[in-house]
Amino acid sequence: MRLLSFWVSHRQELAAMVERHLFLVLWSTAIATAIGLPAGIMAAHRPRIGRPLLAAASIAQTIPSLALLGFLLPLPFIGGIGPRIAIVALILYALLPIVRSTAAGLRSIDPAVIDAGVAMGMTPRQLLWLVELPLALPSIVAGIRIATIVGIGTATIAAAIGAGGLGEYIFRGLSMVDSTVILAGAIPAALMALVADGILSWVERRLSPGHRQRSAAVPIAVATAALLLIVVAGGAGFGPVRPDTVVVGSKNFTEQVVLGELLAQTLERRGMRVTRRLNLGGSFICDRAIRSGDIDAYVEYTGTALAAILKQPLEKDPDAALTSLRNAYGRSGLSVLAPLGFNNTFAMLVRHEDADTLGLSTIDDLHRVEAQWRPGFGYEFAERADGYAGLLKTYELRFATPPRVMELNLVYRALASRQVDVIAGDATSGLIKALNLSMLRDNRSYFPPYYAVPIVRSAVLLARPQLREAFNELAGRISADDMRAMNAAVDVEHRDVAATVSDFLRVKLPN
Amino acid sequence: MTHLRNIDVVSLAGVSFNYGTHVVLDDLHFTVGAGESVALVGRSGAGKSTVLKLINRLLLPHTGSVLVEGRDTREWDPIALRRRIGYVLQEVGLFPHLTVEENVALVPRLEGWPVERRRARAHDLLELMGLPPGEFADRWPRELSGGQRQRVGVARALAVDPPILLMDEPFGALDSITRQELRTEFQRIRRHLRQTVILVTHDMDEAFALGDRVGVLERGRVTFERPALSH
Numbered sequence: 001m002r003l004l005s006f007w008v009s010h011r012q013e014l015a016a017m018v019e020r021h022l023f024l025v026l027w028s029t030a031i032a033t034a035i036g037l038p039a040g041i042m043a044a045h046r047p048r049i050g051r052p053l054l055a056a057a058s059i060a061q062t063i064p065s066l067a068l069l070g071f072l073l074p075l076p077f078i079g080g081i082g083p084r085i086a087i088v089a090l091i092l093y094a095l096l097p098i099v100r101s102t103a104a105g106l107r108s109i110d111p112a113v114i115d116a117g118v119a120m121g122m123t124p125r126q127l128l129w130l131v132e133l134p135l136a137l138p139s140i141v142a143g144i145r146i147a148t149i150v151g152i153g154t155a156t157i158a159a160a161i162g163a164g165g166l167g168e169y170i171f172r173g174l175s176m177v178d179s180t181v182i183l184a185g186a187i188p189a190a191l192m193a194l195v196a197d198g199i200l201s202w203v204e205r206r207l208s209p210g211h212r213q214r215s216a217a218v219p220i221a222v223a224t225a226a227l228l229l230i231v232v233a234g235g236a237g238f239g240p241v242r243p244d245t246v247v248v249g250s251k252n253f254t255e256q257v258v259l260g261e262l263l264a265q266t267l268e269r270r271g272m273r274v275t276r277r278l279n280l281g282g283s284f285i286c287d288r289a290i291r292s293g294d295i296d297a298y299v300e301y302t303g304t305a306l307a308a309i310l311k312q313p314l315e316k317d318p319d320a321a322l323t324s325l326r327n328a329y330g331r332s333g334l335s336v337l338a339p340l341g342f343n344n345t346f347a348m349l350v351r352h353e354d355a356d357t358l359g360l361s362t363i364d365d366l367h368r369v370e371a372q373w374r375p376g377f378g379y380e381f382a383e384r385a386d387g388y389a390g391l392l393k394t395y396e397l398r399f400a401t402p403p404r405v406m407e408l409n410l411v412y413r414a415l416a417s418r419q420v421d422v423i424a425g426d427a428t429s430g431l432i433k434a435l436n437l438s439m440l441r442d443n444r445s446y447f448p449p450y451y452a453v454p455i456v457r458s459a460v461l462l463a464r465p466q467l468r469e470a471f472n473e474l475a476g477r478i479s480a481d482d483m484r485a486m487n488a489a490v491d492v493e494h495r496d497v498a499a500t501v502s503d504f505l506r507v508k509l510p511n
Numbered sequence: 512m513t514h515l516r517n518i519d520v521v522s523l524a525g526v527s528f529n530y531g532t533h534v535v536l537d538d539l540h541f542t543v544g545a546g547e548s549v550a551l552v553g554r555s556g557a558g559k560s561t562v563l564k565l566i567n568r569l570l571l572p573h574t575g576s577v578l579v580e581g582r583d584t585r586e587w588d589p590i591a592l593r594r595r596i597g598y599v600l601q602e603v604g605l606f607p608h609l610t611v612e613e614n615v616a617l618v619p620r621l622e623g624w625p626v627e628r629r630r631a632r633a634h635d636l637l638e639l640m641g642l643p644p645g646e647f648a649d650r651w652p653r654e655l656s657g658g659q660r661q662r663v664g665v666a667r668a669l670a671v672d673p674p675i676l677l678m679d680e681p682f683g684a685l686d687s688i689t690r691q692e693l694r695t696e697f698q699r700i701r702r703h704l705r706q707t708v709i710l711v712t713h714d715m716d717e718a719f720a721l722g723d724r725v726g727v728l729e730r731g732r733v734t735f736e737r738p739a740l741s742h
Contacts, residue, residue: 116604119567119677120618120667121593130617134608 002180003187009496010184018188021165024083024158025151025192028090033144036095040102040140041128050103057096065089065157069281073161073288082277082294086155086163093154094147098140105139106132138208145200152193156185160252161285162277162294166192171252171279174409178494245273246460246467249286249295252279253408254497255344255428258486259299261501262478263454266470269505282380283308291332296460297471301344301450305329307386314386318343318449325453335458337468338475339451342483346381346447347427348391348440351415355438362443363395366422374401376420378408386448387424394446412437428480430488452478477508518581520545520675520707521566525575527731528561535561537731538575545674548701548708550722552715557728559711563677566709567596579675594622597668597706601680603660605652611637611663612648618670629670636666639700658689665697669704678710682717694720 007014039057043050063071068089109132117131133140159167169185246267250260260278267274277295280286287309289295302321306312310328315321318339326336348363355361358369366373381387382405391397404420411423416435425432427450432439454471461468486504489495522542528535535558543549553559564570565577568584577584579592605614612633619629634644640662652660661682668676681697682690694717701708711728712718718725726733 110602110604110607112600112602112604113606114604116598116600116606118569119593119596119598119600120621121590121596122621123590126621131606131608135606 003183006180006184014184014188017164017166017168017185018192020083020163021152021155021167021189021192024086024090024155024163024165025148025196028087028155029094029144029148029151031087032091032094032098032147035091036098036143036147037102037140039095040099040143041106041132043099043103044106054096054099054103057099060092061096063092065093065154066160068092069157069161073285082161083158083163085161086158086165090151090154090158094151097146097150098143101139101143101146102136105136105143108139109135138204141200141204141207145197145204148196148200149193152189152196156189159279160281162249162280162289168279172257174407178491180494245275246297246464247275247277247295249280249289249298250278251282251286251298253426254430254490255426255483255487256299257497258483258490258501259340259452261497262474262505263297263299263471265498265501265505266474266509267467270466270470272464272466272470290334290455290457293457297454297456297467299340299452300455301452302339303345303386303448303450305453305455306448308380308384311385314390314448316445316448318451321449322451322453329455330458333458335456335461337454337456337471339453340474341452341476341478342428342480343449343451344426344428344480344483345442345450346387346424347429347432348442349412349415349423349425349432349437350421350440351418352436352438354421355440360438360440362441363391363397363446364443365440366395366397369421370397370399372400373421375399375403376411376414376423377403377405378411378424379405380408381424391424391446394444428483428487430484430486430491432484434488434492452483473509482508518545519543519578520547520580521709522578523562523565523572523575524578526565526572526577527574528558528565528570528572534731536565536572539732541726541733541735543707543709545707546705548710548721548723550718550725551709551711551728551733552713552718552725553711553728554713558731559713559728560679562728563598563679563709563711566675566677567593567598594618594671595673595675597670597673597676599661599664599668599676599678599681601683603664605660605663605667607652609652610648611642611650611652611655612644614652614663615666615670617667622671632670633666636669637663639703640666641696642666656689657685658693661685661693662696665700669706672704672706674707676706676708678708678721680712681710683712683714690717697721 039053043053069085072085072088113131113135114127117127122130155165156167156170158165159171166185166189170182173179173181173183173185248260248264248267250256257278260276264274264276277289280289283300283304286295286298286300290298300309302318302325303314305325306321307314310325312324312328315324322336322339329336348366350360360366360368377388382403388403404414406414411420412425412429412431412435414420415423415437425437427439431437456467456471482504486500489500490497519542523539526539527537539562551559551562561570565572565584566579568587568589571585579587584592606617609617612630615633615636616629619632624632634648637644637647642659642662647659652663655663665681682693685693698721708721710718710721725736727736
């Protein structure tokens with residue numbers, strides 16, 4: 001029921017996501033077919049070329065999809081966030097089934113039929129078009145069908161790099177720990193796969209030799225062309241970002257999406273046009289995106305920027321941190337605007353009942369339980385210099401088991417459900433209250449300050465001075481309580497991000 | 512085709528052919544006159560199919576030469592050559608994605624005949640082969656019996672009225688009654704069309720039933736059993 005009302009209230013967004021999803025899958029499958037078909041013919045006719053070709057396609061298939069996106073991200077021309085790179089990745093995945101089934105379909109043709117064609121004086125081209133391809137067609141369509149279905153599934157991952165599609169709901173749902181939102185994206189994707197499977201297996205059956213009905217070929221062609229036209233035409237709307245818009249990005253957790261939306265609405269209130277690229281994979285993807293000009297602005301945290309992005313020594317003094325940030329970013333053509341107010345430091349969190357019964361109030365208190373407890377972290381905290389390794393060193397902690405590393409958004413749930421006992425979370429997380437967690441005090445001042453600051457491309461600031469004015473309006477206006485409240489509104493009360501932000505702006509910055 | 516009467520339509524002179532070290536044909540000589548029907552018999556592996564493939568340039572001889580209509584196959588454009596030669600295979604090799612009519616009309620289509628003409632030609636040939644077009648033209652190959660398929664195969668080979676017809680064990684895979692029927696049918700058709708026919712088979716009865724002349728292919732050479740009737 002919640003799901004239905006979610007769909008109804010988000011129907012426009014849902015339609016756009018479905019269309020974008022189709023756009024990604026159809027384009028990638030179409031291009032993969034255009035490449036894979038000749039490659040499959042080559043593989044069948046010249047096994048010496050074909051074998052390495054198939055091996056290469058098989059290897060591409062084995063690369064995990066997120067890793068593949070990561071590899072492609074820094075490449076010139078195809079790299080950068082957005083649909084282009086997602087289509088490239090999807091093409092790589094679609095190639096193998098298409099090449100393989102084309103080659104298999106050609107190889108399985110009765111040799112007597114080929115002999116007859118050659119003996120009757122067909123040129124190799126006539127043999128290919130009049131005999132081999134028509135006979136291999138059902139097998140080729142089967143390959144395209146598999147490629148399409150795999151593509152529909154894999155395209156959900158594309159949301160991680162800002163390509164959009166139904167994966168956005170899945171990622172959003174993960175970050176909100178809301179299974180309704182996950183299902184809101186997962187169910188249409190599954191339905192889409194089922195429908196594609198149904199249509200293409202029907203086409204496949206229709207095309208098997210000797211089952212053709214003359215009248216069927218035309219409607220199939222017309223229907224396919226119409227569908228392609230709709231989606232390709234629809235896809236045109238997703239082309240390059242319009243030159244007069246500001247592209248706002250964010251990382252892929254609730255607070256970041258809220259802050260991205262906040263920047264966007266602040267600009268829109270001043271009549272500026274904004275393109276949202278929210279829910280990008282993480283700090284590194286956002287950093288890469290803003291450096292490559294794919295996005296114009298996003299909110300970063302001072303500590304994260306210094307340690308994780310700029311690889312500079314940790315700086316405990318907030319003002320000194322901001323100064324060295326401004327210097328380092330300035331050299332790359334990026335400007336650091338005034339902090340928004342709150343400090344989203346890492347917080348070591350435990351279950352409230354544990355804190356009570358075991359008397360835990362500081363991180364040092366963890367020494368009492370380190371022999372039995374199991375920590376759990378998000379991927380970034382596990383890797384970063386200002387993360388897990390430094391924490392162990394500073395506090396001389398020795399946990400019984402290595403940490404469980406998982407999606408940041410799942411960590412809170414894992415703690416509440418006792419899969420792990422202590423986690424590193426965000427001090428501003430709305431889930432702290434909702435899941436009844438307690439924050440341990442950083443008594444050795446290990447964590448540097450994590451003040452939220454808008455990072456903006458200097459070129460954009462120069463071109464549009466009103467951007468700086470708009471963002472400065474937000475300076476110091478968002479307290480930790482404000483942030484926690486907005487996070488809780490989204491994560492716990494399942495309120496719409498855009499509505500939460502516009503309510504906040506109406507109250508805080510009436511104009 | 513009367514101008515071909517006096518020359519040999521096909522002639523093999525000193526032809527040898529081997530697959531690797533395995534010698535298949537060794538200094539083979541024989542000629543086939545216009546309108547003549549020659550049957551070559553031999554056990555499997557004797558090189559029967561190789562002889563046919565040499566004639567339509569699917570293979571080239573290692574030594575010696577194969578002349579078709581007086582011209583060495585090396586000099587023929589292979590496509591043009593094959594369009595002048597009908598080929599009937601034992602496995603028939605009908606195109607499973609084409610109807611009976613489309614199978615028969617395929618070579619005319621490759622030759623660029625207009626639709627109406629190739630359709631009429633296909634129907635004539637089906638009629639000739641004892642397959643009433645009204646009943647058979649729109650059928651799929653898989654809907655035919657073995658004998659019917661073979662008839663379609665012959666019709667397809669005859670579609671552009673090629674001067675030469677090659678037949679590789681044409682009726683070998685059929686039951687004896689159907690085989691007998693088709694032989695009689697084929698003799699009747701031969702009287703109509705007067706193509707030059709070269710046929711290979713492992714079946715003596717078939718060879719004598721269909722050939723004006725019968726040659727035995729053994730150890731890479733051919734020996735003719737009785738003088739040609741048409742010479």
